[in-house]
Structures are given as C-alpha cells and as structure tokens.
Amino acid sequence: MIESSEPEIPLLGGDVTEGLVRVGETVRRPMGRNAAYVHALLEHLEAVGFDGAPRYLGVDAAGRETLTYVHGDVAVRPYPDWIADEARLASVGRLLRRYDDATVGFTPPPGVGYERPTHPAGLPPEPELETEVIGHVDITPENLVFRDGAAYALIDFDLLRPAARVDELYNAMLYWAPLNEPDDVDPGLRGLDAPRRCRILADAYGMTEADRLRLVEVAVLRTRRTWHLMRHRAEVDGGGWRRMWDEGVGEIITRREQWLERHGPAIEAALTAA
Incomplete structure (x- = not known):
C-alpha cells in the first residue's frame, strides 16, 4: 500500500475524470472500469522500454491508482x-x-x-x-x-x-x-x-x-x-x-x-x- 504525507494538489483540465491529484512525484487517480487492464498495459510498456507513458506504482491507502508524475508542458483550454x-x-x-x-x-x-x-x-x-x-x-x-x-x-x-x-x-x-x-x-x-x-x-x-x-x-x-x-x-x-x-x-x-x-x-x- 502506497502512503504519503505530502499535500494533494488538484490536477485540472480534463473533461471526464474527476478527483485527479498530484502528490509529490506521483499522480493519484480513481480506478476506472478497466483499471487492471490499464495497469497491465503500463507494466508491459515499461517492460519493453517505452518511456512515453507514466509508470504504474500501485494502489494508495485511499484505493486510488498511483502513477509517476510526468513533467512537461500540457495544453489546457484556452490552448497556448x-x-x-x-x-x-x-x-x-x-x-x-x-x-x-x-x-x-x-x-x-x-x-x-x-x-x-x-x-x-x-x-x-x-x-x-x-x-x-x-x-x-x-x-x-x-x-x-x-x-x-x-x-x-x-x-x-x-x-x-x-x-x-x-x-x-x-x-x-x-x-x-x-x-x-x-x-x-x-x-x-x-x-x-x-x-x-x-x-x-x-x-x-x-x-x-x-x-x-x-x-x-x-x-x-x-x-x-x-x-x-x-x-x-x-x-x-x-x-x-x-x-x-x-x-x-x-x-x-x-x-x-x-x-x-x-x-x-x-x-x-x-x-x-x-
């Protein structure tokens, strides 16, 4: 079980998924319908050396999937x-x-x-x-x-x-x-x-x-x-x-x-x- 005492920072900009937060160098997300399938694919991507996706780290104490936070620029509306x-x-x-x-x-x-x-x-x-x-x-x-x-x-x-x-x-x-x-x-x-x-x-x-x-x-x-x-x-x-x-x-x-x-x-x- 992944735990952290760092503050939760809401991540905004999407249309559907609610409750996304950044905690330190991780992202916490509610589980979706195909969460296990998504996690398996992310682990596959890591195993084959694809670096263009976050890494799946596990589930936190609140039951949320935990992923690595990917640093960079993301376009949110109004677009840059x-x-x-x-x-x-x-x-x-x-x-x-x-x-x-x-x-x-x-x-x-x-x-x-x-x-x-x-x-x-x-x-x-x-x-x-x-x-x-x-x-x-x-x-x-x-x-x-x-x-x-x-x-x-x-x-x-x-x-x-x-x-x-x-x-x-x-x-x-x-x-x-x-x-x-x-x-x-x-x-x-x-x-x-x-x-x-x-x-x-x-x-x-x-x-x-x-x-x-x-x-x-x-x-x-x-x-x-x-x-x-x-x-x-x-x-x-x-x-x-x-x-x-x-x-x-x-x-x-x-x-x-x-x-x-x-x-x-x-x-x-x-x-x-x-």
Whole structure:
C-alpha cells in the first residue's frame, strides 16, 4: 500500500475524470472500469522500454491508482499558441507510432481482460477493422505531455481499447487537425489547414496507403456512433459525460459529421497525394 504525507494538489483540465491529484512525484487517480487492464498495459510498456507513458506504482491507502508524475508542458483550454505548431504536430504522430508499436504483443495476465462498455440499442454499425494495437484513442491535447517542443508522453489511459491503427490515427486527427466545424474548436486550433495537418500526422506516423484510403469512411462511421455513445454515457454514467451532453456535445458531433461529409474528399486527397 502506497502512503504519503505530502499535500494533494488538484490536477485540472480534463473533461471526464474527476478527483485527479498530484502528490509529490506521483499522480493519484480513481480506478476506472478497466483499471487492471490499464495497469497491465503500463507494466508491459515499461517492460519493453517505452518511456512515453507514466509508470504504474500501485494502489494508495485511499484505493486510488498511483502513477509517476510526468513533467512537461500540457495544453489546457484556452490552448497556448504553440498548439498549432506543425513541428509539434509531427512529433505527436511519431510518439503515437512508438506507443502503438510498443503495444503489439501485449498479453494481459490471467484473469485480466478488457471489459467493453455497454452499448445502447440502435447503435450504428462500426467499421469492420482488425485489432492491431491497444489504442489510446483519447489523444486530446490535454492527454499529451511536451518537452523541448516535442510530444514526450501520453497520459490518461482510461479509454484505451483493442483497436486498429486507423482508429488511433482518426482519433489523433480529430483533435489535432482538427476534424470539426471551426466554431466548435478552441480558438488556438481555428483557421488551420485540416487536410494538410492530417497529412503531417499520417506521414509522421507512417500511415499505410490502405488506411489513408479508408480514414474518412472510418471517421464518418465513428462520428455517427459517437453521438449515440455520448448520449448513453451521459444517461448511464453521469458526471462529466452528463455535463458535456448538457453543454451541447451532441450538436457538436452532428455538425462534425456534416463537416466530414463536406471536407472528406479534400482530406483523402491530402492523405493520398504523391
């Protein structure tokens, strides 16, 4: 059992998880649905030498998971000017590729598995994709730590799941291109060339030709499902999910799908141009 007499400093900036605190050189977090699976993956990442994630240290006296605190710069809203920097954007793609590669071969210990969240009736179909990695799939600016102007580490693995690489890249592009109506994104990410930024991420990651060709289709299908999933989590889980829904995230997702329908051809052209 991990104990400490040092003061607890609240960590702010996320949308859903509440009760995050820093204690000395550690972070204490409430346990999520797949806590054991997340802990096993973090231990796997440490074992294979991936340094771009916090280390899992155990459980403290309050029953919270305890992780190493990763020093660096994290963008919180309103985002700083550097959020639009293309060199930093490329570094996100490189870090994500290293992370995904490090998850290949991960086998959870006996008795530890991934528990899928409950899905509502009438959910639109998801893309037919093979599992390739254990995707982080929550690659928001708030979940990346930068050092010396480059992406250094991913944090907050609560939404991780078995995924395809194209899902991981769609998620990164969603937040970093970004793939949304300009009025629905932080001012620091408005007025940017989203197709160009998708290409920068794809090239930095080493995205395959097949994934470039199906990225837009995956984005549209995932967006349609997300509307239903967000409403369901607001109704079932409440908390931050309820707050986001009440603040209009459903309307934002609807506008995102319409934006993708209009700009999809330009995104695909940028991704596949010679």
